[in-house]
Amino acid sequence: MHVPADRNGRPVLEVEGLTKHFPVPRGIIGALRRDKRYVIRAVDGVSFELGRGEVLALVGESGCGKTTTALSVLGLVEPSAGSVRFEGRPLHETLRRDRSLRRAIQMVFQDPYESLNPRMTVGEIVAEPLVVHRLAEGAARTERVLAALEEVGLRPAEEFVGRRPHELSGGQRQRVVIAAALVCEPRLLVADEPVSMLDVSIRAEILLLLNELRRRRGISILFITHDLATAALFADRIAVMYLGRIVEIGSADAVLSAPQHPYTRALVSVIPRLDPELRQERLILQGETPNPIAIPPGCRFHPRCPLAVEACRHTDPQLERKRDQLAACIRV
Amino acid sequence: MALLDVRNLTTEFVTPDGARLRAVDGLSFSLERGEALGIVGESGCGKTTAMLSLLRLLPHAGRIVGGEVLFDGQDLLKLPPDELRARRWRDLSIIFQGAMNALNPVRSVGDQIREAIRAHLPWPRDQVDRRVGELLELVGIPAWRAAQYPHQYSGGMRQRAMIAMALACNPQVVVADEPTTALDVMVQAQIVDLLDRLRRELDLALILVTHDLGLVAESCQRVLVMYGGRVAEHGPVEQVLRAPRHPYTQRLLRAFPDLSRGRELVSIPGAPPRLSELPAGCRFHPRCHLAADRCRTEAPALRLVGPEQYAACHFAE
Numbered sequence: 001m002h003v004p005a006d007r008n009g010r011p012v013l014e015v016e017g018l019t020k021h022f023p024v025p026r027g028i029i030g031a032l033r034r035d036k037r038y039v040i041r042a043v044d045g046v047s048f049e050l051g052r053g054e055v056l057a058l059v060g061e062s063g064c065g066k067t068t069t070a071l072s073v074l075g076l077v078e079p080s081a082g083s084v085r086f087e088g089r090p091l092h093e094t095l096r097r098d099r100s101l102r103r104a105i106q107m108v109f110q111d112p113y114e115s116l117n118p119r120m121t122v123g124e125i126v127a128e129p130l131v132v133h134r135l136a137e138g139a140a141r142t143e144r145v146l147a148a149l150e151e152v153g154l155r156p157a158e159e160f161v162g163r164r165p166h167e168l169s170g171g172q173r174q175r176v177v178i179a180a181a182l183v184c185e186p187r188l189l190v191a192d193e194p195v196s197m198l199d200v201s202i203r204a205e206i207l208l209l210l211n212e213l214r215r216r217r218g219i220s221i222l223f224i225t226h227d228l229a230t231a232a233l234f235a236d237r238i239a240v241m242y243l244g245r246i247v248e249i250g251s252a253d254a255v256l257s258a259p260q261h262p263y264t265r266a267l268v269s270v271i272p273r274l275d276p277e278l279r280q281e282r283l284i285l286q287g288e289t290p291n292p293i294a295i296p297p298g299c300r301f302h303p304r305c306p307l308a309v310e311a312c313r314h315t316d317p318q319l320e321r322k323r324d325q326l327a328a329c330i331r332v
Numbered sequence: 333m334a335l336l337d338v339r340n341l342t343t344e345f346v347t348p349d350g351a352r353l354r355a356v357d358g359l360s361f362s363l364e365r366g367e368a369l370g371i372v373g374e375s376g377c378g379k380t381t382a383m384l385s386l387l388r389l390l391p392h393a394g395r396i397v398g399g400e401v402l403f404d405g406q407d408l409l410k411l412p413p414d415e416l417r418a419r420r421w422r423d424l425s426i427i428f429q430g431a432m433n434a435l436n437p438v439r440s441v442g443d444q445i446r447e448a449i450r451a452h453l454p455w456p457r458d459q460v461d462r463r464v465g466e467l468l469e470l471v472g473i474p475a476w477r478a479a480q481y482p483h484q485y486s487g488g489m490r491q492r493a494m495i496a497m498a499l500a501c502n503p504q505v506v507v508a509d510e511p512t513t514a515l516d517v518m519v520q521a522q523i524v525d526l527l528d529r530l531r532r533e534l535d536l537a538l539i540l541v542t543h544d545l546g547l548v549a550e551s552c553q554r555v556l557v558m559y560g561g562r563v564a565e566h567g568p569v570e571q572v573l574r575a576p577r578h579p580y581t582q583r584l585l586r587a588f589p590d591l592s593r594g595r596e597l598v599s600i601p602g603a604p605p606r607l608s609e610l611p612a613g614c615r616f617h618p619r620c621h622l623a624a625d626r627c628r629t630e631a632p633a634l635r636l637v638g639p640e641q642y643a644a645c646h647f648a649e
Binding site: 233 | 374375486487488516517518519520521522525543544545546547549550570573574583584585587588589590591592595596597598599600601603604
């Protein structure tokens with residue numbers, strides 16, 4: 001798909017070799033016994049770019065590092081190594097000097113039942129970012145709040161400003177969350193499972209709303225999800241993560257129609273298909289994702305991989321071109 | 333005669349100010365040995381309340397106000413409480429929603445399964461211990477892990493342990509409420525396979541309560557779609573998925589992210605109704621593209637629309 005370049009012709013977001021290791025506390029007894037220090041290698045060398053108005057889905061199971069990657073992109077987690085550049089500037093360094101950059105990157109949270117303060121009105125919730133960033137006051141503030149509510153489809157906005165979250169349906173609440181993210185006019189939205197807590201019948205309308213926003217405003221979206229089927233319908237490109245690494249990245253069509261990495265193949269094979277005739281043999285991997293404290297040597301997927309051979313125990317595969325996408329596997 | 337025959341089950345909640353909210357309204361279905369029935373619906377459709385009613389495990393504010401739950405021909409709703417307690421778990425058991433997080437963190441998993449057995453069966457200690465090992469092996473957990481604590485188990489293993497606990501007393505009917513929600517995709521597939529194998533090997537009658545049509549498509553023979561406390565559609569899975577007759581089922585299927593249809597995102601306008609604001613007539617009419625005057629006043633009855641397929645819509649053919 002064609003991604004329009006931004007003013008400088010560069011991607012909005014460039015993540016290069018992003019690594020985040022969390023030390024595991026040994027506790028005082030562990031320190032006295034001089035126990036080995038362990039680190040959780042949550043993200044272990046992740047690189048990707050995101051164009052203006054593009055939707056990239058980071059897909060993976062729990063512990064794959066997708067949330068830590070998202071938090072790094074938001075500037076909330078300091079990387080151990082590697083860099084995150086936003087509109088060409090190093091994100092973390094710039095944020096230390098210039099807090100205003102923070103409003104350019106906003107987050108849409110997963111659970112609209114938990115992320116909205118029940119005591120605040122919709123108007124107060126959406127106005128809060130403007131207060132925090134000292135962006136607008138008085139009538140101008142009210143105007144921006146109303147405009148944001150209109151934009152997410154809570155119309156007429158005047159009717160919604162005075163309501164509290166419990167008076168709204170799940171879909172309306174998630175619209176409020178999006179309005180609060182939108183009111184600062186961000187250029188990048190990080191959406192962490194934005195529809196997984198919603199009823200199936202209303203998920204699509206939230207995704208369509210996000211889609212509309214990126215079309216109209218050119219907002220880029222980093223979409224974090226465990227659901228490959230939804231990612232396939234919503235994202236332009238998909239990056240599949242496993243144990244802190246991207247194992248496959250490419251256009252949504254390429255990844256879904258011809259998955260290359262054995263892990264992606266397994267994930268695609270277990271996507272539920274309603275039509276029995278389209279059902280394919282499911283490749284169910286045994287066991288679960290290993291603990292990121294003890295990442296297997298060689299290819300980190302080899303202990304669960306149906307294609308693994310001796311070489312996979314020693315070779316740590318890098319992303320290389322396979323068909324229309326990149327995959328990190330020496331066996332395909 | 334069916335193993336389990338639920339007729340016209342109706343359950344209400346009484347609010348603190350005395351209002352009566354009807355959560356389940358005239359639910360009927362039957363279930364044979366070795367059969368899996370999927371009960372599908374969105375939040376607040378009454379699916380979980382219906383299952384708690386079957387086992388008479390409703391919270392304090394809930395009342396079963398009508399209907400019968402015939403197990404082997406005997407009405408469980410008429411049994412005195414202690415007799416019911418003795419039968420629960422031995423005839424019918426349930427895997428609660430989010431149950432894997434309900435394990436007691438300071439007691440070993442084996443201990444907790446042992447307790448479930450001893451509460452219902454007067455077995456000597458060594459027989460109970462043997463049974464715990466057997467149950468764990470049955471769900472794919474090595475027996476030695478009985479001595480371990482829940483934090484030493486992964487999420488998938490905790491869910492397997494809960495399934496083992498539900499099977500402790502050899503029940504004939506097992507209700508699983510959202511058994512795969514909150515699990516990783518690959519673990520979900522493992523649990524679906526496990527339930528399917530157990531159903532075949534133990535000839536279990538299984539009720540899967542879920543919002544996930546994919547789970548139903550893959551592991552059930554029949555499906556019952558609920559909306560606003562009532563049955564919208566009921567029939568053999570393949571038939572209902574291929575040729576849904578109720579507009580709600582049709583649109584719910586379209587909202588499911590199905591890759592075979594191409595990149596199409598479809599939603600149903602509006603939101604599922606709240607119990608306190610159930611619409612008159614057909615519960616689905618405010619969101620239905622076919623709704624006519626009749627739908628606003630007259631509740632449609634469930635009627636035969638195909639071989640063994642029933643739908644509650646004035647316009648279903």
